[in-house]
Amino acid sequence: MRLTSIKLSGFKSFVEPTHFQVPGQLVGVVGPNGCGKSNIIDAVRWVLGESKASELRGESMQDVIFNGSTHRKPAGRASVELVFDNSAGKAAGQWSQYAEIAVKRTLTRDGTSSYYINNQSVRRRDIQDIFLGTGLGPRAYAIIGQGMISRIIEARPEELRIFLEEAAGVSKYKERRRETENRLHDTTENLTRLEDILRELNTNLEKLEAQAAVAKKFHELQGDQEEKQKLLWLLRKNEAKAEQEKFFKEIERAQIDLEEQTAKLRHVEAELEHMRQAHYGAGDRLHQAQGHLYQTNSEIGSLEAQIKFVIESRNRLQSQLNSLTAQRDQWQRQGSQQQDELAEAEIALEEFGMRVEQSQQAVQDANERLPSLEQAWRESQLKTTESRGKIMQVQQQIELQSTHQRNASNILSGLAARRERLMQEKNGMAMPDDVHLSNLKLQLEEKQASLEEANMYLEEAQEQVPRLEEERRAAQELVSKETSANAQLEARLSALKQLQESVQAQGKVQPWLEKHGLAELPRLWQKLHIEQGWETALEAVLRERMSALEMSNLDWAKAFFSDAPPAKLALYAPNAGLAQPAPAAANGLKPFINLLQLNDPGQRALMNDWLRDVYVADDTAIAFAERSTLPLGGVFVTRQGHVVSQSSVRFYASDSEQDGMLARQQEIENITKQQRAQYMLAEEAKGRAVRAEAALSSASQRLQELRQRTASLTQSAHSLQIEVMKLAEVQERFNQRSTQIATDLEEIGMQEAEQQQVQAESEARFEQLDIELAELQEQHENGQTDYLTREQQLNDARTRLRELERSSQETEFAEKSHRSKIEELKRSIATALEQAAQLFASMQQGSLELESLDDQAAQAGLQELLDRRSEQERALADARHELDQLSQQLRTHEENRMQAERSLQPQRDRITELQLKEQAARLNQEQFSEALAQTQADEAALSEKLTADMRPSYLQGEVTRLTNAIAALGAVNLAALDELATASERKHFLDAQHADLNEAITTLQDAIHKIDMETRDLLQVTFDKVNHHFSELFPVLFGGGQAKLIMTGDEILDSGVQVMAQPPGKKNATIHLLSGGEKALTATALVFSMFQLNPAPFCLLDEVDAPLDDANTERFANMVKRMSDHTQFLFISHNKIAMEMAQQLIGVTMQEQGVSRIVAVDMESAANFSSAEQAA
Structure with a gap:
């Protein structure tokens, strides 16, 4: 696999999306200090799964996200992607089928971290699995950051062994072994839990077997009880059915008697209904007479109200005519007054029109003069601004030169003070005490021997305590078991004795x-x-x-x-x-x-x-x-x-209940014997528990004493070890500081000469700028005077224009106000004339209404209605008398009906009583039928079992006897049979699991043993090969000398690795006595030795050559070139010799503060271009 490109976005200083190719085998990254070169190394380490912020030079993982700069806001996420060429198919696992593999990691501000392989979301472990055994990883030897070379060579043997394991490719074996150990640990815990479950399950099975026997007996008794109960219900149902039929016949006879008396009542009710109809007719006639009287009264009221309305309306109209006359006179006076105001307003309007024209002409003249003044002012302002800018530039240059002079003076003062301090420190340094250091080392070896002996005794005690704890636990479980059994026997014996005594006393x-x-x-x-x-x-x-x-x-x-x-x-x-x-x-x-x-x-x-x-x-x-x-x-x-x-x-x-007393008595005697024997067993178990507790207490006390002694020895050894390390560090620091002081004094001399030259050049430039500043200031003062004059003229013109505009606006406003007032006066005059005309029309209408009001006809109609009301009142009195007579007769007939109806109530009560008894018998029958139906009883089969002499009392006694027998069983676990079957099935399943777990433990232990054997062989072979390559590469880099690796222990699986290196002409006993450059070359030789054994796909070197001089740098560069045939190198360097070996150079710049950018140069193409130009 080759690294072909790197993509960064929002990662540290690379805020903008940055993508650069890595085409060659030797790619150099160059740039000034602080521009972000090492951020590229951090980005690769981060995307490969680094989770420790300090390894990325930060305090938290969010520090890798761009945190903002002077001109940029902080970024919300960071993203890094590495693209690999996998055309050879060397990637591990399922990714080997892809010709190109892109590994990507993103992080957001909320802490969400995501990993991707070829844009597929994966786990961090999946990314690490691809590079297991290749030397690549967040902390592997293929990524060497700043200071890591010194940390490698000065690492403890246990830490150095990690690099050897990575070179051997056993990291994947260690991962498999760790997973296997985890599975073995989990399997062992599962087995322990399973054994506890099986012990508990066996105890439960014994209890369930006893409970199942009781449950079986319970079901037998319950079956007999249910049968007797069903027979009782059937017998009670038959009795209820017979009672229902008897009550039904009695109800029929009582209803016949009730119907005869009801017929008599109906005859009385018919006569009552006839009298009620006559009463209704008299009532209707009374209501009709009342209606006529009410209508006459209503008409009388209406005429009286009409007469009253005519009188009130005549008064109201007369008052309105007086008011309208007064209002018309007022509107006429108001119209005459507004006519006078209108004439005055029209005269003032003509005067304001002339003043408006004059003010508008003045404003126009002022606006025409203003542009020429503004143009002159702007030209003067531009000249003044230009001269001020030139003065500021010269002043800045003068301030810069002053700063250079002060800095040079401060640096020279600081260098002189530093030279003085270094000389004092050099003269005051004391030589370390080598004899005291040797004595401390001997004491440390004696303490470590005593500590090993104490640890051996401590391990024996630690093995003894768990065994004694297990014995104590077993003894306590036995005590609990025997005590519980004894308590159960005592409880059973007490219950039987109480039952026996209570039965005997009844x-x-x-x-x-x-x-x-x-x-x-x-x-x-x-x-x-x-x-x-x-x-x-x-x-x-x-x-x-x-x-x-x-x-x-x-x-x-x-x-x-x-x-x-x-x-x-x-x-x-x-x-x-x-x-x-x-x-x-x-x-x-x-x-x-x-x-x-x-x-x-x-x-x-x-x-x-x-x-x-x-x-x-x-x-x-x-x-x-x-x-x-x-x-x-x-x-x-x-x-x-x-x-x-x-x-x-x-x-x-x-x-x-007297039955069974002999059986109970024999059971009491048997349980008494069992209880005595069980008591002896419980006492014996308690004795064993006490002895186990005493042994455990003694062993625990001895373990505590051994731990205290071991801790004391460990503390003493640790103190001696710290003191030895301190003295060794003092000795090393003395050597390093002596060399460093000499180097610093030489650098101080060079820096003093450089700063003195800078100071002289700055003083000459300062004098020249001072003369130029005086000339510019004189020109600026002349331009400033002209500018102020032009500005004053422009301000005066603008002020005059604003005053004219304000006066014109006030005149126009006054004109508009008078025009509005004239219009308002015209509208008011028209309104007054209109209101006066409307009021005159209203006065004429009111006079006509007043003449039309007359109440003589209403007075005549009122007298006629009063006479008719007197006649209707006499007719109403006659109708009320007739209704009273009919009401008396109706009450007499109603009393006769009620007397006849009351004679029916006793008969109805008798029928109701019989119906209730019949209903109770029917409900009893339905209740027993429902009970039989709910139990799904076969009534035909039950009827065959009923005999003529079987009585409810006998069946009830049988039910009670069986109930008592069930109660005598005590608490019964009805689910015991099902629970027993379930528990037995579960035990069979758990037994199978127990066998599987034992087999799995054996398999896992064999796997760990096999992994250890393979790891041991692979580590031994790797150690020999790395040691061989190390001994060969060391003389090449140093031009002689010898070096080797030493195993610090006998078991290679947990032994450390120590480096022994002796440059040409030196016989140093430890690696710590070498200089910084020698340590860097030694660490480089060690890393390259691992590379020759297990070449990583690529290697990152961050200023590894910094401590090297030119000769060593050249040897280092030659070795990197040779190894680049098999490994791709991406290195950061400030050394020109190292830069020359690069096939491509990637420049990192920071033109914008806090933001890194990339500039890539192909060295071969650049060389060809330079040669072509020279030839031209």
């Missing part, structure tokens, strides 16, 4: 027992022990005898014959049947008593009596089949408690 017989002092006697079930699973069978056989009370003498029971207990109760004396023999097995049958564990002879005798002829059967079917083998009076009993004799089958079902 029942009707308890008060009777307390009354007779028998409540504390032991129960039989407390002393019985039977094989597990047969507790229900024993309860089915013994029934109430399970709770029999033990008495030492059975004769005491005689006292209870007169006061029998209120419920079933059995009493026994264990010694009463000692003489009875044990029952013998018949026909190979297994006696039930053999399942009991009886150590007390009295108890055994009692059980022999009670369980005689009771045998064991595995299930009901077997018992039923073998019932013929039973002896007379014998029975089979099954685990479920069902009893089969030769002639009967008795099914067992729990009918009280």
Whole structure:
């Protein structure tokens, strides 16, 4: 890949879009200091992914954006693009297929940074991947900035090793190894989390298996309960249906009675309606008489208002005629007065017209004289301005020469003072103490040995502490587990004991027992022990005898014959049947008593009596089949408690909470034993936890002591190392400063001679300019006098013109005012005449209206209406009397109707009551039907299960029993079965993941081992080759001497690299003793050695030749020329020898302050052009 062009826009000083070609293998960048040459190097480093602002000579990344200048505003974004020729296809990855690759980076003020390859948005890492292993990158050896040569050669061995890795091309291996380690770390963490999940999952599986068994039992009981509940609902539904039919028949009979009484009510209502129609007719006649009376009253009111209006109008018109007469007289007087004013205004208007003409002529004369005065003034002003400009130019040159003289004088004074300081510093410099430095180095080696020993012990302690922490954690988990198990057993035991005590204390017989002092006697079930699973069978056989009370003498029971207990109760004396023999097995049958564990002879005798002829059967079917083998009076009993004799089958079902007491008692005893054993396990686990905690505390304390000792040794070694470095730096600074002082004194002498010459030339130029300034000032004073005279004449003429214009405007305004006044007076006179005529017409109209007003006809009509009103008032009184009589009759009939209607209400209430009962029965039927429908019950199948003797109370009792049985199960995880299946499936999946992760860890570890082997081999080969090239190039650049690379450790993967170089004639022990130029040549030889091994596509050199003299610069240039066959070089230099080797020169200028521009020159074309001109 070759760099063909660079494009910059808004980057540092390159504010304008700048594009320059890089066509050759040797391209030089030249220009004065501060013009922006190094910004090109920074631009290349930045576009290759540099993210550290200090490496770009800035404080933040926004500093790369042009920040403005004196005449330019700051830019909003920076952009740099590098274009590469990839015709050979050496680019890495997917980009190898492109013949040209453009790498671009942009940055905006808001911090948004974007990367592009061939205008495709990519990541910063994608750009770095293209150049991995090529020596290119933001901080690789192929980009050498100012001061980087000295930093390379003075770098620590670990830092120098980075350049060797880049030359070996192992940076891509390191990146792969880092990614692999990250994946291995993530995989290990995932495996740890997975193992924690599996441990927790196994614990949950054990719990879920127990919960699933309870859930299964719950579902069985719930199924039985639902069936009994459905039968209860069906029975209740049938009862509600029968009640509904009964109430419906009663409603029909009550409605027939109600209809008979309703017919009687309708007859009364018909008579009432007839009387109501007559009442309505009388009311209409009353309303009609009232309407006639109201109309007559209205007409009377209207005539009275009309008469009143005529009187008021006559008065009003007379008043208006008087007012109009007064107004007409006033308008006539006003018109006569305005006629006089109009005559005076017309005379004044003629006078102002003459004055206007005179003022306009004067203004015109003044305007004609003004242009000639202005022209003379401008010519005088131009001459004065020219002379002032010449004077300012001469004064600036004089000030410049004065500044040159002062600067030269200041520089000479500063140089003299600097010479004095350098001589004093040279005489006062002390030689460094080499003996003290050697002693400190020996002490440092001893401290480092002690530190290595302490680190070894520290590593052992650090490995021990995690192991002890794991043991403590395991012990604490065991304590938690055993304590939790113990707490669960205690909780279960407490719950069973409470249930047993509460059941024993319940029942009707308890008060009777307390009354007779028998409540504390032991129960039989407390002393019985039977094989597990047969507790229900024993309860089915013994029934109430399970709770029999033990008495030492059975004769005491005689006292209870007169006061029998209120419920079933059995009493026994264990010694009463000692003489009875044990029952013998018949026909190979297994006696039930053999399942009991009886150590007390009295108890055994009692059980022999009670369980005689009771045998064991595995299930009901077997018992039923073998019932013929039973002896007379014998029975089979099954685990479920069902009893089969030769002639009967008795099914067992729990009918009280007393059942199950024997099973609970045996469970209490078993749990008590388990709880004791679990308590011992918990105590043992606590002991282990205490021991693990003590061991961990001891190891942690030892680790802390070792860390403190290591820190102390590290601090001591670090202090010694710093002191050694300080003394070494003092020694190096002494040598460097001595050389620098001699060089500075020589430069001071040269600068003094140069400044003295500048000072003499400036003094001669100053005298010449002083004479020229005096002549120009005399010419300027003469021109200034003429200018002021012309300016005064022009101002006087302008003032006279303004006064004439103002007087003319005032005269014109007065003329216009009089014209307006004349027009206004004419309009006022016309208005007065018009108003007087209108008022006269109004007076004539008012007189006619006054004569037309007459009220005699209205007075006659009013008397006629008053007579008609008297007749209508008498007719209204007759109609009101008739209406009152009909209203009394209507109220009588209404009372009869209401009495008949009230007699219907009791019957309606009876029907409503029956309807409510029928509705309640129907709602009950619908409720039970809905309940059956919601549970999707098959009513036909349920009806077949119903029997004639089945009652709701029995079914309700069964539902209650099953509900109690479900409640006895306690909290049930109904989702346990599904959760168990899900957890089992998840465990299978996690087991597979566990195996995959273990396999992945093995694969990643093998990959890291393989990468380390390949990296180790490649680094060793690279180190040998670079060392070989370094030993060859060093004598070429120095003209002799020797140099080599030394590995500081045994393991090449983490060892540093140290440079040993001895120029011709020197036997220095360290690289730090070399001069600046020698260090630069050594670093150059090292970098070029890496280039010969792994040539980068191009190399950037920023003033690398600055410390070199001409001879070394020439050798450096020759070597660069030879290497340019394989590597493209872009270098910045101020050295003419280095410039001569360039095939193209790129000049960077800064004609505008703060803005860089490019000027490119092809040296071969320029040379050919020069030769052609000389030939011509």
